[in-house]
Amino acid sequence: MNDLKLSPEQLAFMLKNHETIEHAIIDSKKGNHQLLDDFMASTEFQTLLSAIGWDDAYDRYQEMPQYDSTLARQYHEQLKADIVSGKVQIPTGKPHTSKDYIGQDDDISLDTLVKLTKDKVT
Numbered sequence: 001m002n003d004l005k006l007s008p009e010q011l012a013f014m015l016k017n018h019e020t021i022e023h024a025i026i027d028s029k030k031g032n033h034q035l036l037d038d039f040m041a042s043t044e045f046q047t048l049l050s051a052i053g054w055d056d057a058y059d060r061y062q063e064m065p066q067y068d069s070t071l072a073r074q075y076h077e078q079l080k081a082d083i084v085s086g087k088v089q090i091p092t093g094k095p096h097t098s099k100d101y102i103g104q105d106d107d108i109s110l111d112t113l114v115k116l117t118k119d120k121v122t
Contacts, residue, residue, distance in 0.1 A: 006060045010048050014061045019071065021058070026075045031091040 006014065014021065017039065024036035039045060040054055049057040061067055082088035 004060060004063070006057070006064060007048075010057070011061070011064055011066060013044055013048050014057070014064075015066060018068070021061075022071045022075055025058075025072070026079055029079065029090060030088060 020035070020039060024039055027033070027035050036054070040050075052060070062069070079088065083090060
C-alpha cells in the first residue's frame with residue numbers, strides 16, 4: 001500500500017464521519033475546536049489515525065477518489081457569506097486545535113477570511 005493513501009479501514013471511517021469532519025473544520029475556522037477535538041479524541045480515530053495525525057489524515061482523505069468535496073464547498077461558501085454579512089466573526093491567527101494544525105486546502109484561506117472581515121468592519 002502507498003504510504004500516502006488511507007487504508008480501507010481508515011477510508012471507511014473517514015467516509016462514515018464525512019459530515020462531522022466537514023462541520024468540525026468550519027467550526028474550527030470560527031474558533032470553536034470542540035467538535036474536531038472530540039472527533040480526534042474518539043477511540044476509533046485514535047485506533048485508526050492517531051499515528052498519522054489529523055492534518056495528514058485529512059489531506060490523504062481529500063486525495064482519495066471517494067472523497068466528495070461538495071459539502072466542504074457548500075460550508076465554505078456559507079462561511080464566506082456569513083463573514084461578509086457580519087453574521088460570523090472569525091478569530092485571527094492560525095486555525096488550529098491544541099493538538100494539530102487544520103489544513104488549508106480550501107477554496108479560501110483564513111488570511112483571506114480575516115481580510116474580508118476586517119474590510120467589512122472598517
